[in-house]
Amino acid sequence: MTGSQELDVLCYILVVSFGLSILFNRNASSGGLDIIAKIMNKYLHIELGRAMSISGMCVAVASVLIYDKKAVALSILGTYFNGIVLDHFIFGQNMKRRVCVITKKEEQLRDFIIHNLHSGATFYEAVGAYNMEKRNEIITIVDKSEYQKLMNYIVHEDPDAFVTVYNVNDMRYRPKI
Incomplete structure (x- = not known):
């Protein structure tokens, strides 16, 4: 998007986390990994951001078979920070x-x-x-x-x-x- 993978990951974290927090606060879903995260939240009592990170990490780690190491590392970091920022947006609104x-x-x-x-x-x-x-x-x-x-x-x-x-x-x- 910007030509810089690092900047793309940063934009992804902010935009996706903000969007997902709106969906989660409305008890809605985008139909992606957030469905798995909501199931983990309901039955395992894991915070939604952490559940998104865990489910996203599984996909990111599996991508090692297809993408180069830098893309995988950025994917893992992006997924992890996405969960942290997501929890901040979710809990920040209800704090x-x-x-x-x-x-x-x-x-x-x-x-x-x-x-x-x-x-x-x-x-x-x-x-x-x-x-x-x-x-x-x-x-x-x-x-x-x-x-x-x-x-x-x-x-x-x-x-x-x-x-x-x-x-x-x-x-x-x-x-x-």
């Missing part, structure tokens, strides 16, 4: 944040999470190791837009709050009705 907060304004934060973000929260009793003081840790899981609202609220209302944030790739729960 949530687990925010853990220790604050003196617990009730106000709880009220903000429930009434403004329309989300839930869990309180855990925590004991500080330095002074053995008991405090509550408030944990909530929010999406990207809610995360910004929550952090803005915390910075404005209690700049002394202790906050830790974790990325959450998968979450299973039964919503309250």
Whole structure:
């Protein structure tokens, strides 16, 4: 396509990974190796990107009988990185944040999470190791837009709050009705 195999592989990784992530997020398939990847994901519980890499590697390794070593090496690397980028696109769109907060304004934060973000929260009793003081840790899981609202609220209302944030790739729960 470009005259450079390396550049072609890079374009392949970006374009194909982005396209497949759209298909996978819509629970669709292109009819290629992604069908095998979806089967591996369903029955072996392997992430879709990793499953695409594994199934693609089988094809890439088999191509050693037909193509030169450079093409095979690029194919193997391209397939591997395609899986990594694919997982990034898939999980990046559904990424949530687990925010853990220790604050003196617990009730106000709880009220903000429930009434403004329309989300839930869990309180855990925590004991500080330095002074053995008991405090509550408030944990909530929010999406990207809610995360910004929550952090803005915390910075404005209690700049002394202790906050830790974790990325959450998968979450299973039964919503309250």
